[in-house]
Amino acid sequence: MKKSIRAFAPATVANVSCGFDILGFAIDELGDQVEVTLSDEPGLRVVLIEGDGGRLPYEAEKNTCTVAIQAMLDQHGFDGGMEISLYKGLPLGSGMGSSAASAAAALIAANALLGEPYDKKELVNFAVEAERIACGAAHADNVAPSLLGGFVLIRDYHPLDVIKLPVPKGLFCTLLHPHLELNTSDSRSVLKKQLSLKDATIQSGNIAGLISGLYQSDFNLISRSLKDVIAEPTRALLIPGFYELRLAIQRIGALGSGISGSGPTIFVLSPSRKVAEEVATVGQEVFAQIGLEVDAFISEVNDKGAYVI
Ligand SMILES: Nc1ncnc2c1ncn2[C@@H]1O[C@H](COP(=O)(O)OP(=O)(O)O)[C@@H](O)[C@H]1O
Numbered sequence: 001m002k003k004s005i006r007a008f009a010p011a012t013v014a015n016v017s018c019g020f021d022i023l024g025f026a027i028d029e030l031g032d033q034v035e036v037t038l039s040d041e042p043g044l045r046v047v048l049i050e051g052d053g054g055r056l057p058y059e060a061e062k063n064t065c066t067v068a069i070q071a072m073l074d075q076h077g078f079d080g081g082m083e084i085s086l087y088k089g090l091p092l093g094s095g096m097g098s099s100a101a102s103a104a105a106a107l108i109a110a111n112a113l114l115g116e117p118y119d120k121k122e123l124v125n126f127a128v129e130a131e132r133i134a135c136g137a138a139h140a141d142n143v144a145p146s147l148l149g150g151f152v153l154i155r156d157y158h159p160l161d162v163i164k165l166p167v168p169k170g171l172f173c174t175l176l177h178p179h180l181e182l183n184t185s186d187s188r189s190v191l192k193k194q195l196s197l198k199d200a201t202i203q204s205g206n207i208a209g210l211i212s213g214l215y216q217s218d219f220n221l222i223s224r225s226l227k228d229v230i231a232e233p234t235r236a237l238l239i240p241g242f243y244e245l246r247l248a249i250q251r252i253g254a255l256g257s258g259i260s261g262s263g264p265t266i267f268v269l270s271p272s273r274k275v276a277e278e279v280a281t282v283g284q285e286v287f288a289q290i291g292l293e294v295d296a297f298i299s300e301v302n303d304k305g306a307y308v309i
Pocket residue numbers: 055056057062063064065086091092093094095096097098099100102103133134135182183184185261262
């Protein structure tokens with residue numbers, strides 16, 4: 001029988017407001033699964049995709065699963081074949097790192113089939129190549145937390161320097177996914193190309209504050225730091241209900257809200273499960289008032305990341 005390995009990789013919240021392209025965290029349970037099977041026929045082939053409504057490409061050079069594995073094999077030198085089956089658990093263009101979860105799960109499974117020549121941090125180098133074809137930018141703030149779990153900082157891209165950060169106990173996230181689709185490439189195209197010195201200073205203060213808050217488990221500091229002057233001002237205009245939700249969750253004790261990745265999903269951090277649940281209820285009311293359906297999901301920060309099933 002041909003050898004197969006199946007892996008799961010979680011959804012992720014990239015940027016976390018003040019960490020544009022340099023910070024992300026992983027979510028529990030929601031994610032993609034990929035099964036990779038060794039084949040006698042050389043090359044990579046996507047043989048099955050389920051859960052995508054027939055929208056994802058089977059071409060190896062277009063699917064993030066195969067692009068990521070190919071980047072790994074180019075370095076590894078393996079010249080056999082692999083067949084890839086993708087089971088999508090994440091909606092496309094949602095801002096929950098859908099393209100990244102596929103790449104991360106594919107790499108974990110293929111790496112395991114080869115006897116784990118690479119550790120998870122090394123796999124990030126291959127996964128960013130998949131993001132390059134998915135949205136035109138090799139950003140690592142979805143693939144790194146999806147692979148490693150927890151909060152992950154991308155200190156540098158050249159070369160990649162990926163740092164796992166502590167996860168404070170009792171921190172909960174509510175994801176509110178309005179039934180809209182935003183492609184990451186489109187949401188990147190609305191970003192302003194220049195940053196003022198004033199905004200660079202504000203953003204630096206907040207990212208430093210957020211990371212300090214994670215190290216100190218200081219919810220108040222985390223709350224004060226969840227601000228974004230780079231991407232949010234232009235992207236929030238693409239998400240109806242964004243500011244109404246922010247006002248509503250402030251009244252019930254949430255720490256803060258922001259755009260998950262490039263949206264339209266909104267993440268809200270809370271100091272307890274109880275508040276996170278109230279956020280889900282309030283969020284559904286806010287979106288109902290503007291006639292938008294929304295899925296709410298509550299999760300602790302997933303510290304495990306992608307794994308072989
Ligand atoms: N395995 C895959 N899973 C998801 N998207 C993929 C995959 N392979 C290629 N893509 C492409 O990536 C784009 C979706 O990525 P993106 O808009 O960044 O969504 P998300 O924000 O959820 O990651 C689509 O154009 C899709 O065709």
